[in-house]
Amino acid sequence: MATSLTSHRPALAITLKLSAICLFSIMSALIKATADDVPPGEAVFFRSFFAIPVILVWIAARGELRSGLVAQRPIVHFWRGLIGTSAMGLTFSGLGLLPLPEVTAIGYATPILTLILAAVMLGERIRMIRLSAVAIGLVGVLIMLWPRLGGTTSGQGAATLGAFLILGATSLRALVQIHIRKMVETERTSAIVFYFSATAAGLALLTMPFGWVVPRGETLALLILAGLIGGGAQILVTSSYRFGPASMLAPYEYASMLFAILIGYVWFKEVPTLIMLSGAALVIAGNILVIWREHQLGLERSRARAVSDPKA
Known part of the structure; x- marks a missing residue:
């Protein structure tokens, strides 16, 4: 029974992952479309609050409504929520100032920054x-940011601010990845997903006076739809890892650029620049190098276990 829930079904895993990426891209576009009408904190609330019913239905369908919401260490959920909510707020702020493909491209720096933080913190x-x-990825980030540096006009100044907001959000998401590495040792995935949305919705309410x-x-x-779609995307991406390893699914993350370019062009009339695409290509190359190295290390560890195991 348990093995069927974690079986290796690559086609299903890839389909779930790509579907999640598409939904996240649509969610970002919905938030971007409302950026001129509502402040980022309010958008964070709608994104988080209306994801909760979707997540609860998913947890109930898995039969984990009682056990799945037990938090072994509530404080770690709070810190994950605080850091993640801050990242979401910065992202939503940047979405109102930058083209969607550029926001997506800068976000690709998360795995590179996670490596740096893992070395420093772990x-x-x-x-x-x-x-x-790391070096290749950082050069790519610098190339993407370079046109935004030193902007003097009001429009260029806003875009420069947007780029640094997204870079800040990317750094915080890398910190979240480090935090989750420790959380999964004691906390269920369903609890991590649920309490993040609940904490984010609660923290977002604190921005109401602003x-x-x-x-x-x-x-x-649009805001309610963003929350529902975001909740659905969280479920799909979580489910994808039950049918395929992270190393296999990681490269499909970059399909988000195709979705971002398509949605940005059709909805917002945005056309990505050659400089932005060049920088994004370097960041993606750096990330793929990391994925390849992790795969090689996994094979080496498997061979070492096979040699040391007398039953093998």
């Missing part, structure tokens, strides 16, 4: 291949 060793990947508005009908519908 003491993980970064050898030459990983160090090269200019919340009563959204008009169309804007309200």
Whole structure:
């Protein structure tokens, strides 16, 4: 019974992952479409609050409504929620100032920054291949940010601010990844997903004194839809890892650029620049190098276990 829930079904895993990426791209576009009408804190609330019913239905369908919501260490959920909510708020702020493909491209720096933080905070060793990947990725980030540096016009200044907001959000998401590595040792996935949305919705309410508005009908519908879609996307991406390893699914993350370019062009008339695409290509190359190295290390560990196991 348990093995069927974690079986290796690559086609299903890839389908779930790509579906999640598509939904996350649509959710980002919905938030971007409302950026001129509602402040980021209010958008965070709708994104988080309306994801909760979707997540609860998913947990109930898995038969984990009682056991799945037990938090062994509530404080770690709070810190995950605080850091993740801050990242979401910065992202939503940046979405109103930058083209969707550019927001997506800068976000690709998360795995590179996670490697750096893992070395600093967890003491993980970064050898030459990983160090090269970090260097390639950081050069790509610099290329993407370069046109935004030193902007003097009001429009360019806003875009520069947006780029640094997204870079800040990317850094916080990397910190979240480090935090989750420790959380999964004691906490269930369903609890991590649920309490993040609940904490984010609660923290977002604290921004109410800073200019919340009563959204008009169309804007309200887009915000609610963003929350529902975001909750569904969380479930799909979580489910994908039950049918395929992370190393296999990681490269499909970059399909988000195709979705972002398509949605950005059709909805917002945004056309990505050659410089932005060049920088994104370098960041993706760095990430793929990390994925390849992790795969090689996994094979080496498997061979070492096979040699040391007398039953093998």
